Amino acid sequence: VSRVKLREVAFSRAGDKGDISNVSVIPYAESDWEWIREQVTVARVVAVYGPLVRGPIERYELPGIKALNFVMRGALEGGVSRTLALDLHGKSRGALMGTIEVERPEPPGGVQG
């Protein structure tokens, strides 16, 4: 295995509904889905987003498109209308997901080059 940042193998987009922020995890290659799915747990996400989120963080799978959705309650300091944050919608926070470190399995047949 090799240790990489999640950003190397997946991307994330953040959205908002009221005081709820949702952040996706979308692997670039569907062949990476199974191991990303196993490693990107609620605990890993709480370790990164915990200081920003007052409520629970829920994890959902979209097996058809091979993606994850994390729903964070109480994440936007009251939401777009009331928050004192500069980023009213929390759209720039999706990037934090990419800082999670994951263990990428070596492809079968060994490392190339």
Add this chain to the structure above:
Amino acid sequence: MGATTTLRLGGGAGYETDWIEPAVVLAERGNLDYLCFETLAERTLALAQRRRQADPRDGFNPTLVARMRACLPPCVRNGVRVIGNFGAANPPAATDRLAALAAEMGYPGLKIATVTGDDVRDALEPDLPIWETGQTLADLPGELVAANAYLGVEPIVEALAAGADIIVTGRVADPALFLAPMVHEFGWPLDDWRRLGQGTVVGHLLECSAYVTGGNYLDPGFTEHVPDLASIGFPIGEVAPDGTAVITKVSGTGGLVTPLTCKAQLVYEIGDPARYLTPDVVADFRGVRLEADGRDRVRVCGGGGNARPDSLKVSVAIEDGFIGESEVAWGGPGALAKARAMAEAVERKLAPLRNILEDLRFDLVGVNSILGAAAPEPAAEPNEVRLRVAARSREESAARAVAGTFRDFVMVAPLGAGAERSGVRKVIGLYSTTLPRERVCPKVEIRTVGGALA
């Protein structure tokens, strides 16, 4: 109607003041049947309601006239019907303005439908539960500005059946703008949950304009390059009678449509993918598949659905006080230490106001203003730092005092403070409740341009 051919829907806008030109390109070259405009974010309608209070002929989308002046000629020429929630807080006034515009542009006989009934201020009871606070409507601290139910497809379908060329709505569920023409053209029963669910998936993919065609996607060095963002194409959905569709865009426009850009939009602003709640269906996104179907073409299928909810979501907006903010910057060595020293002094200076400030916040732009408590300590000293102080209060005078902070520190601040900016804004507080479906009564009115009300 039970049409058997493909229906072509264009996503003409994803927010209040979205680009007009890509919608014109869609109307001219998209070979469309319908061009749909989603222009109402959560807060937008309450801001429009404030404009309506100031002027009873206002309160609709501020870009409506410019948008339709540009889009009407190609839409009329190509027989493209228009559906938009650009009526915002005053759909009848939007229709008045559109009818005048269409008459002026020489389109007599155009039929414009107005959908109202989303404004439910008169149907509210003080004991309605508010989701966010766990209390009741009566407990909300500010004056009510707006209360709008999310309407579904029914009034839009009624307007389409009556032959409307343009449909003006206020608050409707975003995907309903796209689902309505599918229901109308394909004759889907309103309890065909599977097809309504799949159609809702397609609507959700189309409702945010460039968010599915390469906007909010590019990460240089990680994603593939997204060409020509400045002339990005807005999306087209080619929908089959079973609700499966291809998402694409006009060839020659900028942007990209790939399974990844579509996945990004599918998961955008959703909660539990098994239960995407709309007034028309509880859509199930879990089985959705997005597969490449040639260049800038992605096939979408597999959406499901369950019976629609018995109640409708209502967004309640109140006057919620004021936010004052002030910023100032330092450059070069020591900037961060100076900003921190200033923050400490400002906090002391504002101490007498603390009991009327609901919330006080300091940001160091370039250090922690975006990632907040999750930001790591900077690895190296930043080249420059911008300090921001912001506070919310029910008292406008307190918000003004916070906004004046750095001006008031002009002679006192640590060495070399500059680039001061400040502002005060009124806060709209947004809350959610539900009303039983039967308490919400959508109405449709049809007007013919150059004629009287039908």
